[in-house]
Amino acid sequence: MKGLLRLYPRWWRERYGREMEVLVDELPSRTGVALDLLLGAAMAYAFVIRENRILSAAGAYLHGVCVAVLLQAIGFVLLILYSERWPGGVNTDVALGPFHFAAVMWPIDFFGPRSLTQAQVTRWLPLDWLPAIGLLVVLVATLVVVMTAPRLLRTSR
Amino acid sequence: MRRLSAAVSLVLLSLLAVAVAQASLVALILLFSAVLKLNLTIELGLHYLHLSLPAAPYRPEVAVYNAGSIASVVFTAAGGAVAATWKFRRWRAPR
Numbered sequence: 001m002k003g004l005l006r007l008y009p010r011w012w013r014e015r016y017g018r019e020m021e022v023l024v025d026e027l028p029s030r031t032g033v034a035l036d037l038l039l040g041a042a043m044a045y046a047f048v049i050r051e052n053r054i055l056s057a058a059g060a061y062l063h064g065v066c067v068a069v070l071l072q073a074i075g076f077v078l079l080i081l082y083s084e085r086w087p088g089g090v091n092t093d094v095a096l097g098p099f100h101f102a103a104v105m106w107p108i109d110f111f112g113p114r115s116l117t118q119a120q121v122t123r124w125l126p127l128d129w130l131p132a133i134g135l136l137v138v139l140v141a142t143l144v145v146v147m148t149a150p151r152l153l154r155t156s157r
Numbered sequence: 158m159r160r161l162s163a164a165v166s167l168v169l170l171s172l173l174a175v176a177v178a179q180a181s182l183v184a185l186i187l188l189f190s191a192v193l194k195l196n197l198t199i200e201l202g203l204h205y206l207h208l209s210l211p212a213a214p215y216r217p218e219v220a221v222y223n224a225g226s227i228a229s230v231v232f233t234a235a236g237g238a239v240a241a242t243w244k245f246r247r248w249r250a251p252r
Contacts (some may be wrong), residue, residue, distance in 0.1 A: 064240025
């Protein structure tokens with residue numbers, strides 16, 4: 001448990017290190033305590049980063065990169081859902097002028113199992129959409145957490 | 158000299174961050190292709206990275222072309238750059 005105190009910044013260890021070692025010795029060695037120590041180390045580094053303009057900008061850069069990745073993943077799933085808007089699927093092309101970015105191509109199902117009745121039923125029971133919608137919900141929830149994380153860290157001080 | 162080495166370090170670290178982010182995005186897309194049962198093709202220059210699913214012949218094929226790969230890298234880097242610039246301009250010393 002005392003080893004986790006080495007994760008804290010140097011200025012923090014010089015100021016509070018000895019008191020914290022005494023406190024950690026008295027506390028039981030539980031996962032909750034370890035998690036508290038880890039969270040405390042993250043908060044201490046967040047304080048150091050906030051104090052420095054360059055480090056704050058670097059942290060914001062990493063945050064922006066994470067948001068961009070999540071937005072692209074959401075875009076990918078939305079593309080799949082958009083191409084599934086009709087039973088049997090619709091070929092979809094994402095292009096801007098002469099530049100083609102991505103495409104979804106459905107196979108031609110000459111001898112497929114779907115009759116007209118089945119196609120009509122599928123239209124009202126889009127079970128094919130469920131995995132994609134599930135992924136979309138998870139991605140959007142993750143995006144919300146990532147976007148609100150800096151504010152939550154600031155208010156939890 | 159110190160400023161030059163700091164600027165070079167900054168550029169290299171930002172490129173590294175974008176490379177790691179793009180690798181994570183490719184891993185996510187591979188995972189989504191497995192979950193949604195898609196045939197995936199990623200065009201990289203003159204090569205294709207192709208993931209096919211012979212057990213599900215009626216599933217769609219998703220293709221990401223060169224322009225899409227480049228646009229993805231540019232979007233990721235731009236997202237980070239915009240956030241960093243915004244933070245750098247709005248930064249105020251904490252009380």
